[in-house]
Amino acid sequence: NAGVTQTPKFQVLKTGQSMTLQCAQDMNHNSMYWYRQDPGMGLRLIYYSASEGTTDKGEVPNGYNVSRLNKREFSLRLESAAPSQTSVYFCASSLSWGGSPLHFGNGTRLTVT
């Protein structure tokens, strides 16, 4: 049982380049999330998908887009990467929206130079 799988684990981009972070869960969860983690700031919500077919902005959505491809998969796209987007990105899923425990992937460490 893999849980939440994220790819890639590491990525280095130059300013202005684009990339997509992939996330898949095999727990039949309805809700999926993208967080970024920066030192001293905890985890901040970028976008979420409360259920298949819906997506909404979180606390820090600027510079990102998401796609809920199906119930299992939720991708995060950086169209034009900036150094301020250097961070560790975590995908998470939960059985339902609004207070259900979050299950996290192991993260993608992104550096933008």
Add this chain to the structure above:
Amino acid sequence: TQLLEQSPQFLSIQEGENLTVYCNSSSVFSSLQWYRQEPGEGPVLLVTVVTGGEVKKLKRLTFQFGDARKDSSLHITAAQPGDTGLYLCAGAGGTGNQFYFGTGTSLTVIP
């Protein structure tokens, strides 16, 4: 944004010592969770507390939710090196009852 402040930010103690980590906010949360994160991995849920004043125990870890549901504490008795990690609190509230994470407490237990 519903800010959750954790203290201390860093803690280094000897094996066998006791410690308490605090998670404070001015906002009321419908529930609060504690996660532990190890280097290179995602956070893993330890506990969920829902009722004001609730106390939950998980082996040597004791979690308490404040009476007003604005704060929480995590107490570890006789810490062991395996307790080393980043402890995060997360309160559910606001629009859609989403989670707001605390700033984290990095714990190191020295053998």
